[in-house]
Amino acid sequence: MPARDNRRPAYISRSSLQTLLDRLVSAGYACLGPTAKDGAIQYQPINNLNQLPRGLRNDQEPGHYRLRQADDERLFAWNHGPQVLKPLCFAPQEVVWQERQTESGMSVKQSMPATKPTAVIGVRACDLAALKIQDQHFMRKDSTDPHYQARRDQLLLIGVDCAESAQTCFCASTGDGPALDGGFDIGLAELADGFLIWTASARGTPWIEELDQQPATDDQLAEMLQATENAAAGQSRHLPNEKKLTQLYQRLGHSRWLDLSKRCLSCGNCTSVCPTCFCYSYEHHTAITGDSAEVVRSWDSCFSATHSEMGSFQVRSGIDQRYRQWATHKLAGWQEQFGRSGCVGCGRCISWCPVGIDLTEEVQVILNEGSRDV
Amino acid sequence: MFDPHVPHLAIIDKRVQESPTIFSLRLQYEDTDRQEAFEFAPGQFNMVSLFGVGEVAISIVNDPEDSHFFDHTIRVVGRVTKGLEKLQPGDRVGIRGPFGRGWPIDEAMGQDVLLVTGGLGCAPLVSVIRYLLRRRDHFGHIHILQGVKHADDLIWREQYEAWSKDHGVNVLLAADVASRDWPWQQGLVTELINQVNLRLERTITMLCGPEMMMLAAIAQLRELGLADHKIWLSMERNMHCGYGQCGHCQVGPHFVCKDGPVFCYSELADFFGAKGF
Ligand code: SF4
Numbered sequence: 001m002p003a004r005d006n007r008r009p010a011y012i013s014r015s016s017l018q019t020l021l022d023r024l025v026s027a028g029y030a031c032l033g034p035t036a037k038d039g040a041i042q043y044q045p046i047n048n049l050n051q052l053p054r055g056l057r058n059d060q061e062p063g064h065y066r067l068r069q070a071d072d073e074r075l076f077a078w079n080h081g082p083q084v085l086k087p088l089c090f091a092p093q094e095v096v097w098q099e100r101q102t103e104s105g106m107s108v109k110q111s112m113p114a115t116k117p118t119a120v121i122g123v124r125a126c127d128l129a130a131l132k133i134q135d136q137h138f139m140r141k142d143s144t145d146p147h148y149q150a151r152r153d154q155l156l157l158i159g160v161d162c163a164e165s166a167q168t169c170f171c172a173s174t175g176d177g178p179a180l181d182g183g184f185d186i187g188l189a190e191l192a193d194g195f196l197i198w199t200a201s202a203r204g205t206p207w208i209e210e211l212d213q214q215p216a217t218d219d220q221l222a223e224m225l226q227a228t229e230n231a232a233a234g235q236s237r238h239l240p241n242e243k244k245l246t247q248l249y250q251r252l253g254h255s256r257w258l259d260l261s262k263r264c265l266s267c268g269n270c271t272s273v274c275p276t277c278f279c280y281s282y283e284h285h286t287a288i289t290g291d292s293a294e295v296v297r298s299w300d301s302c303f304s305a306t307h308s309e310m311g312s313f314q315v316r317s318g319i320d321q322r323y324r325q326w327a328t329h330k331l332a333g334w335q336e337q338f339g340r341s342g343c344v345g346c347g348r349c350i351s352w353c354p355v356g357i358d359l360t361e362e363v364q365v366i367l368n369e370g371s372r373d374v
Numbered sequence: 375m376f377d378p379h380v381p382h383l384a385i386i387d388k389r390v391q392e393s394p395t396i397f398s399l400r401l402q403y404e405d406t407d408r409q410e411a412f413e414f415a416p417g418q419f420n421m422v423s424l425f426g427v428g429e430v431a432i433s434i435v436n437d438p439e440d441s442h443f444f445d446h447t448i449r450v451v452g453r454v455t456k457g458l459e460k461l462q463p464g465d466r467v468g469i470r471g472p473f474g475r476g477w478p479i480d481e482a483m484g485q486d487v488l489l490v491t492g493g494l495g496c497a498p499l500v501s502v503i504r505y506l507l508r509r510r511d512h513f514g515h516i517h518i519l520q521g522v523k524h525a526d527d528l529i530w531r532e533q534y535e536a537w538s539k540d541h542g543v544n545v546l547l548a549a550d551v552a553s554r555d556w557p558w559q560q561g562l563v564t565e566l567i568n569q570v571n572l573r574l575e576r577t578i579t580m581l582c583g584p585e586m587m588m589l590a591a592i593a594q595l596r597e598l599g600l601a602d603h604k605i606w607l608s609m610e611r612n613m614h615c616g617y618g619q620c621g622h623c624q625v626g627p628h629f630v631c632k633d634g635p636v637f638c639y640s641e642l643a644d645f646f647g648a649k650g651f
């Protein structure tokens with residue numbers, strides 16, 4: 001798939017990226033970059049390109065994620081680890097307000113996060129598409145979430161085209177990758193030797209202006225386009241189009257849901273690695289002295305037992321109902337709520353499912369194999 | 375003014391025990407400006423929080439024109455409501471709200487209104503009944519159908535009697551298990567629907583109560599020929615945020631807290647009654 005944004009890239013050497021990093025650091029930015037940690041790509045504070053996963057590839061299959069060393073200098077030839085942007089804006093756990101009992105009564109105070117300008121290096125098209133949906137959700141006009149917004153406002157996003165796909169990727173079928181297409185500030189395409197770089201926002205421009213750039217050659221531009229085309233062509237999984245996905249709501253009685261309930265552990269891994277899942281819950285924690293309390297917001301999952309709890313019963317007590325809730329909401333309900341499906345084709349839910357359930361396969365069966373209603 | 379994210383303190387002005395498990399609180403925002411500016415519609419709810427314990431979604435039951443206070447009628451069902459039950463006048467709770475979409479008052483203007491409810495004290499419906507009766511001239515025939523399991527479960531018995539006497543309202547009550555002094559019907563609330571002389575073309579229906587009861591009532595109303603868009607119901611789901619963000623309350627693509635809790639049946643038809651939604 002060719003690049004779809006209006007990019008006008010220039011060439012920089014691999015080491016020029018260090019200059020960009022140095023500038024960001026000296027301007028007070030926290031720089032988060034990909035590192036190989038505990039066997040997976042994880043985003044950590046970095047200040048040197050040597051910390052990046054040089055030459056690493058990722059093998060991803062249902063229920064399987066491994067890093068593999070290849071013999072080259074590429075810094076971004078892997079696809080993704082379990083998390084990138086979601087926890088940076090929508091915190092996995094945070095205090096939202098504090099209550100205190102005082103002489104004269106009570107007080108309530110909003111608790112805002114301490115934030116600082118943060119640059120994230122090497123963000124993929126699928127994750128930018130997911131962030132756009134999360135923005136839509138948490139920065140809704142009538143109720144913008146102040147915590148989300150405070151963090152989101154600090155982000156400078158440095159995206160990179162995917163030149164290879166993992167076996168679990170299917171972003172080409174959802175229209176969200178593998179080429180960058182908006183939602184970032186600075187774009188990168190990794191070449192065999194160096195990068196093409198371009199700015200995609202007013203915020204991104206000043207950072208690359210003084211880098212040692214050379215005009216991109218025709219060969220380099222062709223290499224860039226070919227890379228994302230190859231990545232797209234390498235994808236074997238896909239989701240049906242959105243119109244077809246809405247038909248999931250006509251398959252609520254399909255026997256495959258029950259079949260799924262025998263395999264799915266209801267662990268919630270899929271929802272926590274999914275970059276678009278937004279469920280959360282509030283918990284009230286009282287201090288041991290009893291005179292103050294904190295209200296903590298944490299990620300929740302439609303696979304948790306308490307998610308649908310109604311006093312004396314659960315609306316979704318069965319795993320079949322929970323998986324069906326997840327899949328129908330993500331792929332059909334989202335369309336009504338956000339104008340698009342909630343899946344950006346990153347494939348994380350497939351790789352990180354401990355029993356290797358493949359969303360794309362389940363959906364094919366449910367939509368295509370008769371109705372087999374139970 | 376409307377800030378959904380952090381509660382504002384309200385003081386309990388009055389507490390009334392309605393039944394062994396149901397009580398009402400009259401509340402006022404500590405901040406008088408906030409109280410004066412507080413506006414809501416019948417059927418909307420607040421998230422009421424108890425210090426250090428938790429929050430629950432509770433319907434607002436007084437009339438929107440009362441600007442000096444707001445009332446909540448609460449049934450003791452879990453940890454938070456058990457704690458709220460112990461509060462006394464002068465104590466404080468946290469309030470976030472009002473949230474959600476209330477009853478279709480404008481659509482009901484000039485129409486006959488059939489209100490069907492079951493179970494113990496369905497607060498969302500009480501709020502709209504009071505609203506209609508206070509503006510009785512704006513509406514046609516009003517029928518209130520209430521079902522309870524046991525005759526003793528009926529709260530506000532005098533109120534039902536007053537409604538039928540003073541406001542020209544057709545009140546029909548049914549108890550699965552009647553008692554000796556139960557002057558009304560024994561049986562299910564759905565059996566009462568047949569006793570109402572429905573003027574289909576000018577009737578709007580509002581339902582609230584256990585979903586099985588609403589399902590049965592809706593089936594019957596549709597069979598009688600009432601159009602789906604004239605059937606409205608109030609839904610209950612697990613709620614944490616109250617403004618369409620935490621994801622708990624969803625029924626299909628709908629957020630009960632934001633798109634409801636009052637829905638038109640035609641919006642919900644695909645999911646209402648489907649197990650797991
Ligand atoms: S549903 Fe799975 S593939 Fe789709 S965005 Fe979420 S984690 Fe990625």
Ligand code: SF4
Pocket residue numbers: 263264265266267268269270271303349352353354355356357
């Ligand atoms: S689908 Fe897999 S990852 Fe998701 S809850 Fe079930 S077992 Fe866990």
Ligand code: FES
Pocket residue numbers: 612613614615616617618619620621622623624629630631632
């Ligand atoms: S209560 Fe949070 S989305 Fe409805």
